[in-house]
Amino acid sequence: MISLAVTPLTPEAFAPFGEVLDTRGDPILINAGFARRHNDLCTVDVAPEGGATNVSIFVAKARTLPLLITMMERHPLGSQAFMPLQDQPWLAVVCIDPADPSTFRAFACTGRQGVNYARDVWHFPLVTFADGDRFMVVDRKGPGNNLEERFLPQDRHLTVSR
Amino acid sequence: MISLAVTPLTPEAFAPFGEVLDTRGDPILINAGFARRHNDLCTVDVAPEGGATNVSIFVAKARTLPLLITMMERHPLGSQAFMPLQDQPWLAVVCIDPADPSTFRAFACTGRQGVNYARDVWHFPLVTFADGDRFMVVDRKGPGNNLEERFLPQDRHLTVSR
Numbered sequence: 331m332i333s334l335a336v337t338p339l340t341p342e343a344f345a346p347f348g349e350v351l352d353t354r355g356d357p358i359l360i361n362a363g364f365a366r367r368h369n370d371l372c373t374v375d376v377a378p379e380g381g382a383t384n385v386s387i388f389v390a391k392a393r394t395l396p397l398l399i400t401m402m403e404r405h406p407l408g409s410q411a412f413m414p415l416q417d418q419p420w421l422a423v424v425c426i427d428p429a430d431p432s433t434f435r436a437f438a439c440t441g442r443q444g445v446n447y448a449r450d451v452w453h454f455p456l457v458t459f460a461d462g463d464r465f466m467v468v469d470r471k472g473p474g475n476n477l478e479e480r481f482l483p484q485d486r487h488l489t490v491s492r
Numbered sequence: 493m494i495s496l497a498v499t500p501l502t503p504e505a506f507a508p509f510g511e512v513l514d515t516r517g518d519p520i521l522i523n524a525g526f527a528r529r530h531n532d533l534c535t536v537d538v539a540p541e542g543g544a545t546n547v548s549i550f551v552a553k554a555r556t557l558p559l560l561i562t563m564m565e566r567h568p569l570g571s572q573a574f575m576p577l578q579d580q581p582w583l584a585v586v587c588i589d590p591a592d593p594s595t596f597r598a599f600a601c602t603g604r605q606g607v608n609y610a611r612d613v614w615h616f617p618l619v620t621f622a623d624g625d626r627f628m629v630v631d632r633k634g635p636g637n638n639l640e641e642r643f644l645p646q647d648r649h650l651t652v653s654r
Contacts, residue, residue, distance in 0.1 A: 353549050353626065361617035366551045370633055374545035383536035383545045385573060385608075385630055387515055389528045411547060413628045415577055415604075442577075442626070446547075455523035464515065464604070466575045466628050468547055471532055 332431045332488045334399075339422065339437040339445070347424040347435070347451045349373065351413055351444030372446035374468055375409040381472030387415070388465045390458040396491040397421070401481045402428045402452040408470030412456065413444030415464040423454035423490060428480045436490045452480070494593045494650045496561075501584065501599040501607070509586040509597070509613045511535065513575055513606030534608035536630055537571040543634030549577070550627045552620040558653040559583070563643045564590045564614040570632030574618065575606030577626040585616035585652060590642045598652045614642070 337343065341350040349372040357366035376383050402425060414420060418441045426433035439445065446468075447453050456465065470476055482488075499505065503512040511534040519528035538545050564587060576582060580603045588595035601607065608630075609615050618627065632638055644650075 351547065351549065351628075353551055357551065360550075364553045364555065365618055367629075368549045368551070370546050370548060372547050374547060376545070383538070383630070384532050385513065385534050385536060386532060387513065387530045388522075389515055389519065389530070391526045393526065413575075413577065415575065416579065417577075444628075456527055466513075466606075467529075468545070468630060 332486065334434050334436050334488045334490045336421065336436045336438045336490060336492050339439045339443050344437060344445060346426065348409065348448040349446040351411060351446060352442060372411055373409060375449050376470035378407050379472060379474045381408055381470040384469050384471035386467045388456060388467050390456050390463045392459055392461045393457050396489040397457060399423060399454055399488040399490060401479055402454055403477060403479045404450055404452045405469065405476045406450055406478055407474050407476040409446055409449050410469040411444060411446035411467065413466045414441050415466055417441030418460055418463055420463065421457035423457060425452045428452055428482060431486055431488060434488055494648065496596050496598050496650045496652045498583065498598045498600045498652060498654050501601045501605055506599060506607060508588065510610040511608040513573060513608060514604060534573055535571060537611050538632035540569050541634060541636045543570055543632040546631050546633035548629045550618060550629050552618050552625045554621055554623045555619050558651040559619060561585060561616055561650040561652060563641055564616055565639060565641045566612055566614045567631065567638045568612055568640055569636050569638040571608055571611050572631040573606060573608035573629065575628045576603050577628055579603030580622055580625055582625065583619035585619060587614045590614055590644060593648055593650060596650055
């Protein structure tokens, strides 16, 4: 069993896997000053093979740490953005190569940070710590198989802990 | 001055203006039972004139009731979805025809309801009641002018109240 420590989510650390959705950048003032717009936070990449943008809400069941990782998944036909709808912490677990444990990262996301997994980026499904946590998800709908799952050999299972 | 009362947001009442984003419908069970997906909640309509999907976060400044409506806006090149990132009430004010006060509606949205304004639907900018309320917005980026504002003649100003 390989162990993996959680590290804070930053745009720089997450760059190989996609983008961070937050309000750190400079906003545009709109609506006669009644709103600040943090614009164009991620690349919604859903066009291949006749795809279109799919907006959905995921309602999660809590997981606990240490978390056992025995599989990873990716979406070969599009990006997938997750934004929490409550200010509660959650985890984004990703890797470059499921066969290489050294490429795994577990990011601690605040309740004010979302992520956009780029197309083809391996990730573990949504990890939250409270039942019923909701996420707005922007990904792809359309023809073709957009889900690839990879099960890890038993000697390469990982446990994620703080 | 014309007065307009706030009514609860329901998908049926909002249908002439767009869609409601919530978790009322039947979900799909995914992630080995760790998530329920309320799928494909709205029509992201951003394609005309070379547009693409824009994901952004709006941070709002509080407004107060009674709210004075002296203008409305619409987006001729795309839809615009708003989803609150905290469980706090907000308002969606819309109309069919800015020149006809009888076509105005003010919807009280819960903090667990978003809306997607269909293309060309007249609406008032975001109305929230707490400074710093955040919304995830899915709309259009691309060439062309996607904002039309219509100022109401003074005898057709509206006040929105509970």
